Amino acid sequence: MTIAALVLFGGLLLAWLLVPAERRQRQSEVPQRITELPAEAAA
Amino acid sequence: MGPIDSGDTAWLLVSTGLVMLMTPGLALFYGGLVRRKNVLSTMMHSFFLLALVSVTWVLWGYSLAFGPDAGLGLIGRLDWLGLEGVGPQPSATYAPTVPHLAFMAFQMMFAIITPALITGAFAERKRFKAFVLFSVAWSTLVYAPIAHWVWSPDGWLSHLGILDFAGGTVVHLASGVAALVAALMVGRRTGLLEPATEPHDVPMTVLGAGLLWFGWFGFNAGSALGANGVAAVALVTTNTAAAMAALTWVTLSWLHRGSPSVLGAAVGAVAGLVAITPAAGFVTPSGAILIGFGVGIVCYGASLLRLRSRIDDALDVFAVHGVGGAFGALATGVFATVAVNPAGRDGLLNGNAAQLGVQLLGITAVAAYSAAATAVILLLVNLVVRIRVGRDAEEAGLDVAQHGEIAYQA
Numbered sequence: 001m002t003i004a005a006l007v008l009f010g011g012l013l014l015a016w017l018l019v020p021a022e023r024r025q026r027q028s029e030v031p032q033r034i035t036e037l038p039a040e041a042a043a
Numbered sequence: 044m045g046p047i048d049s050g051d052t053a054w055l056l057v058s059t060g061l062v063m064l065m066t067p068g069l070a071l072f073y074g075g076l077v078r079r080k081n082v083l084s085t086m087m088h089s090f091f092l093l094a095l096v097s098v099t100w101v102l103w104g105y106s107l108a109f110g111p112d113a114g115l116g117l118i119g120r121l122d123w124l125g126l127e128g129v130g131p132q133p134s135a136t137y138a139p140t141v142p143h144l145a146f147m148a149f150q151m152m153f154a155i156i157t158p159a160l161i162t163g164a165f166a167e168r169k170r171f172k173a174f175v176l177f178s179v180a181w182s183t184l185v186y187a188p189i190a191h192w193v194w195s196p197d198g199w200l201s202h203l204g205i206l207d208f209a210g211g212t213v214v215h216l217a218s219g220v221a222a223l224v225a226a227l228m229v230g231r232r233t234g235l236l237e238p239a240t241e242p243h244d245v246p247m248t249v250l251g252a253g254l255l256w257f258g259w260f261g262f263n264a265g266s267a268l269g270a271n272g273v274a275a276v277a278l279v280t281t282n283t284a285a286a287m288a289a290l291t292w293v294t295l296s297w298l299h300r301g302s303p304s305v306l307g308a309a310v311g312a313v314a315g316l317v318a319i320t321p322a323a324g325f326v327t328p329s330g331a332i333l334i335g336f337g338v339g340i341v342c343y344g345a346s347l348l349r350l351r352s353r354i355d356d357a358l359d360v361f362a363v364h365g366v367g368g369a370f371g372a373l374a375t376g377v378f379a380t381v382a383v384n385p386a387g388r389d390g391l392l393n394g395n396a397a398q399l400g401v402q403l404l405g406i407t408a409v410a411a412y413s414a415a416a417t418a419v420i421l422l423l424v425n426l427v428v429r430i431r432v433g434r435d436a437e438e439a440g441l442d443v444a445q446h447g448e449i450a451y452q453a
Contacts, residue, residue: 001125002102002124002125002127005101005102005125006102006124006125009098009099009102013179016172016175016176017172017176017427017428019172
């Protein structure tokens, strides 16, 4: 059981190592959500 | 081995919950101090560690820190890997009247908050992935050995007779020094015109400080490991030192800046809590007043010095936890008395000057090891993933750049 738990946690560590450090695609998405509010208010 | 004491067990379990609450409290304390574009990333550091170290502590951390000695009093063996052999029965070594698992869980909360304290130094510019790798390594290679040195009966500092009731050296000095090293190695935040930024939410920080103060009753009084007189002493000294340090800090800021700072009251209380941590179960309430007063002055001065330096320890972790932890450990060697706790030792004022030497040796060893090991870990992590975010990400804020979320919609 302990070995299985260690392997599982090791898998998580590996996933953290492999996943991209930053999410470049979505950096522009959040500001868009903010600018939606004034646009609706203007309409 | 005696039977389980229900009172002791109840108090230790409640204390475990109190100390657990300190980490979200720290998240609020730090979260309020940073700029609004970095509040989520800063809070995430503490909250993520609550999850991360909970797992590593069960898997290997507890065994390395408190397991049977591997030799020379430096680190525990992996006999208790995955908590093998750690069960509902008491441990004759650590807490003979409570389940071993309860003691383990209580210590887990200390292991969680210690690396969380460091995160204030590199707030607003550290890459999340680097933070995760650093935290796993630091918790394993720095916290666990130092906890073994001081709190295992086979630890080399324990053999020398160091007094550290609840972690002045293990928690605060180790994390404070690591924070200083991290601040130096990660570098200053981009585009700072002033040596410090304005907090984006002081009420959040004050609430965080209040939760820390509340949780600290478990941290220190829980370290008596029983519902007894020493726990009561520790609770009273903890509250008294926090109060006195807050009063001192506010007074200094009033004299120095012309107004009684609210933020100063919060930071001052935390400084007092830090300093009383190693002393809580060894000194009298009057001693706690002197410790609170002293640490208020010393840490206020340290934070002023930091502002004049080029070191961007963003949330003054070294000035409060490093300096406050060292001050408290030294003060323990001055004010400790067996009249309060027969299991302790007398300090300088009670005729045992040698205790001050032991405390000084412990401070030096913990600070030196934490500094060196932290530097090596950061260098190695930087080889795997750059520890600092890019300039664009830093300007946009880590909430968006690292987590794809923002704290406030309007």
